[in-house]
Amino acid sequence: MTDEPDDHDHEFSAGQGLEEDYEEFTLDPPELNADPSAVDPVDTRVITDALDRRNIADDQVDVEQLLDVGLSYMGINRFEEATGTFERAAMYAAEDSLEAQESWVNKGVAHAELEEYDEAIGAYKEALRIDDDSEHAATAETNLAYALWEFGRHEEALEHAERAVEIDPRFAQAWYNRGFFLLERGLAEDAVTAFNNAIRLGHRNADVLEEKARALEEIDEYEEAEEVAEEAEQLRQERERELVEEHGGGGPVTDRESGGNAGGARGTDPGRGGGRGSGRGGNAGGGLGGGLDDVLGGNAGDGIDGDSGDGSDGFDSERGGR
Numbered sequence: 609m610t611d612e613p614d615d616h617d618h619e620f621s622a623g624q625g626l627e628e629d630y631e632e633f634t635l636d637p638p639e640l641n642a643d644p645s646a647v648d649p650v651d652t653r654v655i656t657d658a659l660d661r662r663n664i665a666d667d668q669v670d671v672e673q674l675l676d677v678g679l680s681y682m683g684i685n686r687f688e689e690a691t692g693t694f695e696r697a698a699m700y701a702a703e704d705s706l707e708a709q710e711s712w713v714n715k716g717v718a719h720a721e722l723e724e725y726d727e728a729i730g731a732y733k734e735a736l737r738i739d740d741d742s743e744h745a746a747t748a749e750t751n752l753a754y755a756l757w758e759f760g761r762h763e764e765a766l767e768h769a770e771r772a773v774e775i776d777p778r779f780a781q782a783w784y785n786r787g788f789f790l791l792e793r794g795l796a797e798d799a800v801t802a803f804n805n806a807i808r809l810g811h812r813n814a815d816v817l818e819e820k821a822r823a824l825e826e827i828d829e830y831e832e833a834e835e836v837a838e839e840a841e842q843l844r845q846e847r848e849r850e851l852v853e854e855h856g857g858g859g860p861v862t863d864r865e866s867g868g869n870a871g872g873a874r875g876t877d878p879g880r881g882g883g884r885g886s887g888r889g890g891n892a893g894g895g896l897g898g899g900l901d902d903v904l905g906g907n908a909g910d911g912i913d914g915d916s917g918d919g920s921d922g923f924d925s926e927r928g929g930r
Contacts, residue, residue: 678711736749765789821840
């Protein structure tokens with residue numbers, strides 16, 4: 609015997625429904641909503657930045673410490689992390705403050721180390737927008753000159769190199785960079801003057817002397833050029849011996865590892881490393897004009913001894929330590 613089929617359809621519970629004031633469920637809190645037309649869809653830092661602002665008050669962030677962290681990243685060649693750190697330092701610094709300007713200059717240096725010259729140019733220009741005549745402006749100008757040169761904008765590069773020495777005539781690295789750009793433009797005599805100013809202001813190393821020797825050759829001063837080239841080679845050999853002693857004779861080392869000048873040969877990388885002073889934590893080896901250590905407490909030099917006789921006299925003021 610079989611059961612007869614039920615002719616009545618089963619009625620399921622219709623439930624109580626949703627109340628009129630029901631809010632749609634979402635995983636994203638309202639604070640993280642972003643206008644898609646205003647956000648780069650491939651920028652992975654958008655959420656992180658939004659969370660920073662949401663969870664951390666500006667007065668709880670030590671911008672000085674952030675700058676030090678960025679310097680530490682630069683010192684171990686972690687330039688990508690450095691760019692992010694300096695960007696956050698700029699974000700939390702008081703608007704258009706000197707700390708914000710420092711952060712932008714340093715961010716530019718880190719981008720330049722990554723050969724991201726377009727981003728470096730933007731960072732330096734933002735620093736100069738904040739103040740184009742501050743204690744950090746000369747560093748921003750000379751670094752901008754280098755980035756523009758690498759980007760193929762040579763005329764603009766020389767203009768900003770000129771501006772750097774106008775802002776701070778005691779900035780030895782800026783004179784060196786100016787000399788390099790002048791020499792590349794075929795103005796060898798003016799380049800010699802610039803290199804002499806850099807040397808008198810304390811920026812005396814093998815790179816500067818090699819560039820000066822090259823400029824002297826261009827104006828047919830072969831005897832002096834040979835003497836300067838020999839001095840450059842001597843300084844380079846002395847530096848190599850010092851590095852070997854510092855590292856116990858183990859393996860090859862570069863100037864960057866010891867915090868010295870990491871300048872490139874024949875001006876292909878003009879003025880990287882070096883800089884105006886020891887700054888905070890020594891030279892991180894990054895960027896034109898010493899970059900990071902300059903904007904974080906460098907010194908423009910101890911002045912010129914005696915009359916220069918070649919257009920560098922009249923430097924009668926000192927900024928001193930930062």
